[in-house]
Amino acid sequence: MxxxxxxxxxxxxxxxxxxxxxxxxxxYFKVKPSDVEDDGILQIFCPACGLSSENYLTDDIIELALSKVGNYANNLIFQEMKKWEQEFSGSGLSFKAGKKPTEEYEVPIRSTIEAMNVRLYQCCARTAKIKPLLEMTSSYCPFCGVKDFGTE
Structure with a gap:
């Protein structure tokens, strides 16, 4: 396989x-794809809690991935069942694959949350979009994890 x-x-x-x-x-927070793909950035930190994680996938991305994989798996199973149907014909045994399963709708991803402000993190000279409340209080730099109080 x-x-x-x-x-x-x-x-x-x-x-x-x-x-x-x-x-x-x-x-929720936003960063530029070029910053995420930069080899100099070893991990991404959450601006709110300051912790790093293996991934920051949104629910929309996970839902789309599960739909794609589910549709693909159902298709593979149906194709295999069709092969069995042909193999068993004329052998005294009967096997029917049935109808092809209907594909689950794959909801497109949209960049939805817009109520965020661009914040320049002096420590890394990079920007991220964060919630206004975090900007008014303090946040962690998504690129190095240093707490930023926003004072110049």
Whole structure:
């Protein structure tokens, strides 16, 4: 059996930021794809709780991935059942594959949360979009984890 890869394109907002969700505190924030892909950034930290995580996938991305994998698996199973149907014909045994399963709708991903402000983190000279409340109080730099109080 060959490996199968699925590509899911995550859209950016009008300013070029992608939406992330912290799995630990469920806070949403946005960073630029170029910052995420930069080899100099070893991990991403949540601006709200300051903790790092393996992934920051939003519920929309997870739902789309599960739909894609489910549709693919159902298709493979149906194709295998059709092969069995042909193999058993004329052998005294009967096997019917039935109808092809209907595919689950794959909901496209949209960059939805817009009520965020761009914050420049002096420590890394990079920007991220965070909630206004975090900007008024304090936040952690998503790129190095240093607490930033926003004072110049």
């Amino acid at each position: 060959t490996d199968t890869n699925f590509e899911i394109k995550i859209p950016t907002d009008n300013d070029g930021y992608i939406l992330f969700k912290c799995p630990k505190c469920t806070n």
